[in-house]
Amino acid sequence: MLFKLAWRNLRRSVRDYSVYFVTLLVGVALFYAFNSVESQKVLFDLEHSEWFEEIQGMMNLVSGLVACVLGFLVVYANQFLIRRRKKEFGVYLTLGMAPGSVSRIVLYETMLVGLVSLAGGLLLGIGLSQGLSFVSAAIMGTTLTYFRFVFSPEALIMTVICFALVFLVVSVFNLVSVSRYRLVTLLNAGSQSQRSPVRNPWVCLAVFIASLAVLAYAYQQLIENGLLMLDDPSFARATVFMLLGSLMFFWSLAGFAVGVLTKARGVYLRGLVPFTVRQIASRVNTAFMSLWAVCVMVFFAFTIFSSGMGLLDVLVGDIFESNPYSATLRADVYWENYRDLANPSSRTPDERARKMQETDPQLYAAGMQADWQIAPQLQQAAPELWEQTVADSAQLDVYEVPGLTYESLMDALGGELLPMEVISHTDTNILAVGVTQFNRDVQMIGLPEVSLAQDECIFANNMASTQAFAQAAVDQHLQIDVCGAPLRFGDQVYRMQICDTSMPSTVLMLVVPDSAIDRLVDAGAIPNYSYLNLMYRDNGQSDVQNDEALKQILGKAQPPTPEALIEHGLSIESVESGEVSYVMEMWPVTMVVTAHEQITQSGGVKLMVTYLAIYMGVILLIATAAILAIQSLSQTVDSERRYRMLGRIGADSGMLGRSLFAQTLIYFLVPLSLAACHCACALGVLSHTLDTTLGVSILGAVLPAIELLVAIYGLYFLVTYFANRSIMAQALKA
Amino acid sequence: MAEVYATPILAEETVTVRNDARRPAPAALSVRRVTKVFGSKDSLTNALAGISFDVAEGEFISIMGPSGSGKTTLLNCVSTIDKVTTGQIFISGEDITRMRKSALAKFRRDKLGFIFQDFNLLDTLTGYENIALALTIKHVNPSSVDTRVRAVADVLGVSPVLGKYPNQMSGGQKQRIAAARALVADPQLILADEPTGALDSRSATVLLETLEMMNRDLGATIMMVTHDSFAASFSSRVLFIKDGVLFNEVRRGDCTRTEFFQRIVEVVSFLSGDAVPEGGASHVV
Structure with missing residues (x-):
């Protein structure tokens, strides 16, 4: 009975679940795909395959972090769903359902969504990992001589365990939040309107101008001193000022923008513009910390991704030009x-x-x-x-x-x-x-x-x-x-x-x-x-x-004789295991470098850096996009009464839809725009520094980074916009 | 007293005939044999059972009736938020029951003004912006929005709170802002749904005097739904409905407000008296 209720609830609120579902699906798919990298080694020859093991070790390390990020996201997204349904729970409790049963309904729902998205995500991930094989081959500079389906049971088990843990945490959160609700607040949930802080416009103006000054100073520090030395005090100063300036920017942005716009009546007093502006302003004012965090995270994700990829070109870009000989022996x-x-x-x-x-x-x-x-x-x-x-x-x-x-x-x-x-x-x-x-x-x-x-x-x-x-x-x-x-x-x-x-x-x-x-x-x-x-x-x-x-x-x-081994501090085992076949001397040979080793190694380094950059970059972008999406949805839910009222006084659904589109779009663009400015400055400086010292341009890596960003934010924007519309349509019907 | 309780049975037919001919001055609102049925096949509720009446231009009319009488349904149908099952509603000659959904939204913003019990102001907008919204969604030229908002705010005495947000205002101020919003776009008909319901008696009186003034001095046509006899006594005519039909109507005529109030109270106490036998008013008299 309860299970049936849970299933019906789920089907009814598919749109509400869309952001939650997309995040889980993409999260599971990425998690599986990047944890199954090692299984690709069967497609490559032996010396390449060592690299897959090393990369896997790295990926597993990162996956721990990724699991935490995804866990946080799932809990966060889930809280929104619970909040949206407070009233429904209130009705169940009023009808005399035991709190335990309500908790069980929620538990079943979480489980159902979890199972569906886990299964879907794994399928997607298995597909994705086949595609990654070709990517690996391209990065390694080889072609796959034969292709076969790769599947990693270890990655599957790891994914299932990790997400089972995440859902366990979600269930605990749900049980706690459902049991903590008071009946009165549950039933009145619809009529509460949240208060957004109203800030003095003059203070906002002052802080806004100050924030621009602080950011300008940070940029100037960065441009003057470059970006090479991370322990340089001027770099630390630039970072702190950038963080501070951004925070001040988001704190004062809405107040400043409203102050300016209300003065420009010709623009402001048109259609639903006052409503749209106030909606965004209220959202930005309440969530300025999140916007700040999103901006900073996008900035770091973007900078790390593109400079990582750019440095990769430095490290391995001219690998054939750098190794013209079959081998070089060096004698110091x-x-x-x-x-x-x-x-x-x-x-x-x-x-x-x-x-x-x-x-x-x-x-x-x-x-x-x-x-x-x-x-x-x-x-x-x-x-x-x-x-x-x-x-x-x-x-x-x-x-x-x-x-x-x-x-x-x-x-x-x-x-x-x-x-x-x-x-x-x-x-x-x-x-x-x-x-x-x-x-x-x-x-x-x-x-x-x-x-x-x-x-x-x-x-x-x-x-x-x-x-x-x-x-x-x-x-x-x-x-x-x-x-x-x-x-x-x-x-x-x-x-x-x-x-x-x-x-x-x-x-x-x-x-x-x-x-x-x-x-x-x-x-x-x-x-x-x-x-x-x-x-x-x-x-x-x-x-x-x-x-x-x-x-x-x-x-x-230069035989590894016992005397020579002792002199160079090597063990006899290393000779027996084949690790050491000669000892290094001052002369005639101190060091051997072969072109083949270098090229293989560069492929491995390239693979590792590329995968790490993509994995971390995508997860960070998903995390930030999901946070924005959920906040945007929460606001639409909280604004149901406003839409109903606007509908009553004659705003048609076209007008409301456009307002909602503008609200969602601008809310997504606000943190991205500032992050874009930061990125432009940092990458400009970084590119200049790298260009003068190493002669490489990292700008080539910016384009794929932008494409990735547009793809992920675009996906989340669309899902959010349509979910927002359906929430509004429901509100207008009621 | 007998005429007070007389049911206007014939009005319906005569008006219908007049409606088919060319009318020299169309009523601001004509409700014609409107029915509204709720529910599924198994359990039907006749919220409105063929109600008809007219509201002339420049009239201030109150609709009263006990809970469940259908007055809110009537208001919803007139305000185009709900659809009638059968019958027609004309607002300045246009049949709103035949309009498409998109046309209805436009009709609402062009022809109607709304005042709600719980004010329904947007809490993120200032008083000024709340009033202006009624104009901006009609795509009124931004330059004339300002003058019109300030003019109406001046008349309704809310100029001092224009820059404030709703949660910085008193209930009375909020409702007068709402009244200003309803009035500013110069609607054919202002619909007020229990406008004093959430106000203390002093604020209620101020608001009702405001509505009276809007009607008397500014020529606004107002239809107010209320269960409060005192509120109704500010209007020029009171319609009583019960079980989805028009039960009675009382005109203020030349009597004072206090006298009018007395007459309304009589009808109300009669309506709500549980001794009312089956069959209506004539038995009682």
């Missing part, structure tokens, strides 16, 4: 401490060689004997494997030029500035390579060779933020001194990647005649570090197999 010939490695600042050419002789005479002797050449060491260790795997190799020895600092170049170029993010110490020495070695590298990757006159040098550079500096050296025909010999900059900046890494990272590498390097070596210099760039042979093996072969070669050259 000698360094005392990390600063020494990153910012070499020797005063004489032989400074480092002397130190190495003192601390590691054996390695120094071996290196000197081998002339610091890496390839012969590996070839000797595993001649056959080397022959099978490596087609070509070229070594690039990088020397610092003592006394030729970045600072001295900046001075010589008349204050042309280098971004501090790239070169953190201006007393760092410039690094140089010999032109013959350099040409071997460019030849290997099919770029034109460089010819230099005896007194000529050029910069090799492919990092955007230092390009202007390199060009300035060309334009001003800058003259420098390398070990006592004057060199003049030739008329080009050579764009190339000197080693495999995750992004374009050739920073102001000086290419000099071999004679200049010879002079350094004669003066006792050893390389700061060396790159050995390899090209794999076209031997019918896959990149993975060739990478494996390279590791075997290294295992022969």
